[in-house]
Amino acid sequence: MTDTHNASSYDRRYRLVPIRIAVVYCVLALLWIWGSDQLSLLLFGDNPWVQTYKGSFFVLMTALILYRLIDRFAQSQRRIYGRQLALTQSYQSLFNEHPLALWLVDTAGSVIQQNHQSLAMVGEVSHLDQIFASQFHPLFNSALLSGDLSALKDEMQLANGLSVSVLARQLQFDSHTLVLVAAVDLSRERQARQQLAQSEKMMQALVSRLPQVFWSFDVASRRIEYVSPGYQALLGRDPQMLYVDAEDWLEAIVPMDRDKVARVLASGQRLRGETELEYRVLDQDGNERWIKDNAYPVTDEEGRTLKVAGIMTDITESRTQRSRIWHLSHHDQLTGLANRVLLGQSLNRWLRQGKSGFMCLLDLDRFKNINDTLGHKVGDEVLVQLAHRLRRRFGDEMLIVRSGGDEFILAAPRDLSLDELEALVAHLRQGVAEPLVIGSDRHVLTHSLGLVRFPEHGSDAESLLRCAEVAMYAAKQAGRDNYRLYSTTLSGPTLERVRMENRLRTALANNEFLLVYQPKFSLNAQRMVGVEALIRWSQDGRLIPPCDFVPLLEDTGLIRQVGRWVASTALMQLKAWQALWPGLTMAINVSAVQLDEADLADFFAGELNRYGLAGALLEVELTEGALLRDPEQALAFVNGMRSKGIRLAVDDFGTGYSSLSHLKDFAPEVLKLDKSFVQPMASDTRSAKLVEGVIALAQGLAIEVVAEGVEDEKALALLAKMRCDTVQGFYLSEPVLASALSSTQGAARLSAVSGGA
Structure with missing residues (x-):
């Protein structure tokens, strides 16, 4: 209404411009005619030249006035034209670049103008019939007659088959009625909707097959907005119930875990990032399952939480595996008792809590004998039964640990008096x-058993x-x-023993053991006929003698491994x-602990074969004590060696419980007289007679005698003089490294004695 009023006012104003000019001219002319004659008569009289000048002046003045009026009008017209041109260009630009397809048509349907988008859609056309399907034109005419073009606001089909949404508006240009028709291509929108629907369908199919449960919770209404089908598969509960009452979710949670889940939902407004929860739920069969729930806040532009979305994952299997792994890493696999890891954690926790208590370290005596004689299967069964007994009797009062091998530990955070501790230890030892x-x-x-109190x-x-x-070592x-x-x-001697044992366990791997060799000389042949291999331990630049570490090797069982190294190296x-x-022979010492090794004879035979040596070149030295500790076992060992051609030497003969029957039973090839008889012979007649008697006895039994x-x-x-077969000692040669072995000194001294004799 305002635009129409402004246009009519504009038209009236510019139609009056010529009239205004004519009126001004008439008024000025009349005033000049009426007033100029009187004024000229008054001023100049009746001179003819006055009339000429007066007329000329009038023409010039009126021409000037007309010029000014016409110039102002022309300037105004130029400004109007410029604005109209700018408006036209803006209109053309807006029309042509509009994202909708536009056609300006008259009431007959002829196309007056179309924009770029319409050209791209249908090309250049001259009539609506070229644009739309045939049913559009009747609708167009009907809408024009009714004056209601809103009837054309609908989805229609173009002549080229495209589906579009049409909108029409009637426009008035002067006395002409025009219609602006706009169209939106719906094919892309439909394609997008189809793709979205397909994507949603695909996502729904994927989600329905995933084991995870996806959910969304509206914070304002405190309602579950969405839950995926996996919820029913996981718990056997109808997910539709959650849309009615979110509490159905909480009811499935184990009561002791329910509060922490409820707190997360209640604090939805305060969530600032991912929150991870692990809790237990009960499925429809009452089975307990572990759930990991990752919740994420969905916020608006101001950071306020609108929703909480989450993913529930069934982690029952992983929790079971985790528990199994934890149990395996904290318990002994054979007995099921706790191990040192769990013991250490428990002790440190009790100490941090300021508790007092005790710990017993129990080590079975000579348990290796059970393993070595009866086999590891029996040994394991012994450990299992003992563990069961300890658990049955003390499991409710103490932490029971198998710390390795044949060691058990019992500990508890109970502050007992010494009398109470002694009573407990007595009860334990009895069990x-x-x-x-x-x-x-x-x-x-x-x-x-070693007992300590903490702290x-x-x-x-x-x-x-x-x-x-x-x-414990002090008890041993x-x-x-x-x-x-x-x-x-x-702590002094016992701790040193513990330290030495720990060092011995790594000595072989660290190449800390070495062999020295002491020659044996034949008195008859006047030459070196054999050597004895003797072990030494190089520790921190000094050689430790065997008497300081071999007993510990035997106690710990390490002698088995070290003994085989000695044999192979020698x-x-x-x-x-x-x-x-x-023909040089090698003598090596075998410990009594090694006699129960059923495959030891095969090992020696294998090493002899490896180096291409005859069995007779190897002498195995055993002490009388080793032979007599378990004669049956010793005899089996000796027979095994003899079957491989290996010779037996009885070492330190005379220092043990000697019996002539043993010489008959074991039938050694060599007797080694102990130095305690040999060294005092020069001053002790009894010792000399004993040595002479043993030599005669042995030679009568065809046994070689070696005097140490x-x-x-x-x-x-x-x-x-006693016609001893072989001699060995520092006078002839001390034990030396392999590189320093020589027969020169011993042979020379043998020769000197022989010559003197």
Whole structure:
């Protein structure tokens, strides 16, 4: 209405411009005619030239006035034209670049103008019939007649088959009625909707097959907006119930876990990032399942939480695996008891909590004998039964641990008096001492026990275990089958033993052992006929003698591994010496602990074969004590060696419980007279007679006699006079490294004695 009023006012104003000019001209002309004659008569009189000048002046003045009026009008017209041109250009630009397809048509349907988008859609056209399908034109005419073009606002089909949404508006230009028709291509929108529908369908199909449960919770209404089908598969509950009442979700959660889930939902407004929860739920069968729920806040532009979305994952299997892994890493696989890891964690926790208590370290005495004689299967069964007994009797009161091998530990955060501790230890020892029945055999176990109290004896698990080991080793040194309460007076020698044992366990791997060799000389042949391999331990630049570490090797069982290393190393060296001293023999010492190794004879035979050596070149030395500790076992060992051609030497003969029947039973090839008989011969007639008698007896049984400990010329001369077979001692040669072995000194001294004789 306002635009129409402004246009009519504009038209009237510019139609009056010529009239205004004419009126001004008439008024000025009349005023000039009427007034100029009177004024000229008054001023100049009746002169003819006055009329001429007056007329000329009038023409000039009116021309000037007309010029000014016409110029102003022209300037106004130019401004109007410029604005119209700008408006036209803006209109054209807006029309042509409009994102909708536009056509300006008259009432007959002829196209007056179309924009770029319409050209791209249908090309250049001259009539509506070329644009739309045939049914459009009747609708167009009907809408024009009714004056209601809103009827054309509908989805229609173009002549080229495109589906569009049409909108029409009627426009008035002067007295002409025009219609602006706009069209929107719906094919892309429909394609997008189809793609969206397909995507939603695909996502729904994927989500329905995923084991996870996807959910969305509206914070304002406190309602579940969405839950995926996996919810029913997981819990067997109808997910539709959640849309009615979100509490149905919480009811499925195990009561003790329900509060923490409810707190997350209640604090939805305060969530600032991902929140992860693990809780338990009950499925429709009442089975407990573990759920991991990752919740994410969905916020608006101002950071306010509108919704909470989440993903529920069934982690029952992983939790079970995690529990299984934790159990395996904290428990002994054989007995099911706790291991040192769990013990350390428990001790340190009790100490942090300021609790007092005790710990017993129990080590079975000579348990290796069970493993080695009856087999590891029986040994394992003994450990399992003992663990079961300890658990049954003390499991409710103490943490029971198998710390490795044949060691058990019992600990508890109970502050007991010394009397109470002694009573408990007595009860424990009695339980361990009761026989265990494995098959048809009864096994009575003895043990050594170390007892510590905390925090008195240590501020952490490591120090407590160290003190318990010191006390346990002190019990072993006291004769085994005993116990000791830790005190600082035990730490010196016992701790040194523990340290030495720990060093021995790595000595072989670190190449700390070495062999030295002491020659043996034949008095008859006047030459070196054999060597004895002797082990030494190189520790921190010094050589430790065997008497300081071999007993510990035997106690720990390490002698088995070390003994085989000695044999292999010595035979490899013997092979190298055969070129220099053909027929040279090698003697090695075998511990009593090694006699129960059923495959030891096969091992020696394998090493001999490896280096191409005859069995007769190897002598295995055993002490009388080793032979007599278990004669049946010893005899089986000797027979096994003899079957491989290996010779037996009885070492330190005369120092043990000697019996002539043993010489008959074991029938050794060599007797080695102990130096305690050989060295005093020069001053002790009884010793000389004993040595002479043993030599005569042995030679009568075709047994070679080796006299050890020959440390001076007198002893050597006496042995030569007694016709001893072989001699060995520092006077002839001390033990030396393989590179320093020589027969020169010994042979020279043998020759001197022989010449003197």
